[in-house]
Amino acid sequence: MPHRGLLPPPGPARGLAGAQLTNALGDGAYLVCSALYFTRVVGLSATQIGLGLTLGWAAGAVVGVPLGHLADRRGPRGVAVLLAVATSAAVGVLLAAGSFGVFLAGALLYGCAQSGLSAARQALLAGLVEPDRRTEVRAYLQSTVNAGLAVGAAMGGAALHLDTPAAYRAVLAVDALSFLAAAVLLSRLPSVAPAAVVAGEPRLAVLRDRPYALLALLNTVMLLYMPLLSLIVPLWIVGRTAAPDWLTAALLVLNTLTVVVCQVRVARGVDGLASAARYVRWAGVLLLACCAAFAASSSGTSPWTAAAVLLLAAALQVAGEMMLAAGSWEIGFGLAPADRQGQYQGFYGTGTAVARMVGPVLLTSLVLGGGTAGWLVLGGLFALAGAATGPAVRLAERSRPSAGAAAGNEGAPAAGPGPAVGAAG
Known part of the structure; x- marks a missing residue:
């Protein structure tokens, strides 16, 4: 009989869902408030915000494959933990931003860490969940993330109502802490053995x-x-x-x-x-x-x-x-x-x-x-x-x-590129 509920059945999949729920709460609040924080508190123009975020996601698109390769070679759990911490640090940089240069540095780190974290989490899911359950588990994760974003957005709405620098900074602080909490939850999952290096195989076969x-x-x-x-x-x-x-x-x-x-x-x-x-x-x-x-x-x-x-x-x-x-x-x-x-x-x-x-x-x-x-x-x-x-x-x-x-x-391994x-x- 199919499992019912917001979270997947007990086990590694539930641990993954808990980690993503945690940082989705912070992200929901951040997404609602970030534009006003950058304009009203940091003092950036809409053009500067758009440019910084575009460059950040462009950098993330470039480094996603190398960071995913690192997860294969070093083990996805450890890499996911490090990248969750790096994402928290990126939000910390944005929290301290007082100029476009600092904002851009935070946006670049955020885009790279988020792209790599997504790849590492997917590799961790693939290593912990049997092939015929991966899509179902990924659906549970998606449902969990949406629930977390909704609750986080409500928290962000409270900050918008207050409309003070302290309220906006509190939202970013919560987001940074949520990624640290996610890193802790990820570290408690079972480890997945790194993939063996095959002589002569291209490093980035994809x-x-x-x-x-x-x-x-x-x-x-x-x-x-x-x-x-x-x-x-x-x-x-x-x-x-x-x-x-x-x-x-x-x-x-x-x-x-x-x-x-x-x-x-x-x-x-x-x-x-x-x-x-x-x-x-x-x-x-x-x-x-x-x-x-x-x-x-x-x-x-x-x-x-x-x-x-x-x-x-x-x-x-x-x-x-x-x-x-x-x-x-x-x-x-x-x-x-x-x-x-x-x-x-x-x-x-x-x-x-x-x-x-x-x-x-x-x-x-x-x-x-x-x-x-x-x-x-x-x-x-x-x-x-x-x-x-x-x-x-x-x-x-x-x-x-x-x-x-x-x-x-x-979900079975495909031998070859x-x-x-x-x-x-």
């Missing part, structure tokens, strides 16, 4: 794995949904629709609660690479439909009609998001060699950094500048990337010497 790189690229395109509810839709609602402004918050709450309640159930439908590719294909269709609905929300002058269409669009978006997540996790884990999970997850995870880096600028120009046509172009990109994932998965399977074994057990980004993960 960079030569073209089928896997193609899947990472398609996943990155799909992850462009990430800035929608946090940035694009609020601006669209205020500037192009008759809906009330407060609906932006309602859509975010709907998204978060739906993922908390439904992500694990959705992920149970994925039982191999074939079903994973099918999930991603349907995710593309749902995201196309959601884009069409968002475009239609600008028609008419009735606020109630606009609100109803926006709620439909948000429901389609979160359904696509959950199906994409479940399929993407299975693909990212299942096609990565067992002894290179760190570097492969680091490479696959660059999609998140890229989406955070280029998504806001790209989608602002495409959707807010192009209107209905821009929404339909974006939806078409989602549908095309989703449809292309199935053939790309089959190509990647054929490129592995153990393709037959991989088809029977997607062969990415994932995960949301909000």
Whole structure:
């Protein structure tokens, strides 16, 4: 009988969930308050903030694979602990920032540490959880993270209400402490033995794995949904629709609660690479439909009609998001060699950094500048990337010497060279 509840069953998976819940609490508060902290307390301009964060995530995209490789060679638990501490230190730098230079240093350290930490945690999950349970456990982690972000956002809301430098600094201090607490929880998990070094093997084999790189690229395109509810839709609602402004918050709450309640159930439908590719294909269709609905929300002058269409669009978006997540996790884990999970997850995870880096600028120009046509172009990109994932998965399977074994057990090691980004993960 399937396990019920927010957390996975007792064991290493629950320890991983506890660590991610801890730092999600701090991150939720940080995400709500960071923009006002940097402008009102540090004294930065919007341009400086955007530049610093873009450079930080760009650096994270570059170092994700080497740090994942380090997790493979030194053991993912120890590397994850060190990178959680490094993330805490990065938030500490941001807390002490009084100039653009210090802020930039903190943003660079934060982007690098976060990207590496994600890769190391994924490698640790792969080492501690049997292959046929990884996608389900990853779904539990996603639900846990969303719950933590929601609670953290409420704490951040209290700081926004106070609107004082002390309140904003307290939020960043909580975030820094949350990563230290996560490091402690990670250190208590069982260790995973480092992968053996094979003479003559390339150090970063994932960079030569073209089928896997193609899947990472398609996943990155799909992850462009990430800035929608946090940035694009609020601006669209205020500037192009008759809906009330407060609906932006309602859509975010709907998204978060739906993922908390439904992500694990959705992920149970994925039982191999074939079903994973099918999930991603349907995710593309749902995201196309959601884009069409968002475009239609600008028609008419009735606020109630606009609100109803926006709620439909948000429901389609979160359904696509959950199906994409479940399929993407299975693909990212299942096609990565067992002894290179760190570097492969680091490479696959660059999609998140890229989406955070280029998504806001790209989608602002495409959707807010192009209107209905821009929404339909974006939806078409989602549908095309989703449809292309199935053939790309089959190509990647054929490129592995153990393709037959991989088809029977997607998490089994693939001998030979062969990415994932995960949301909000």
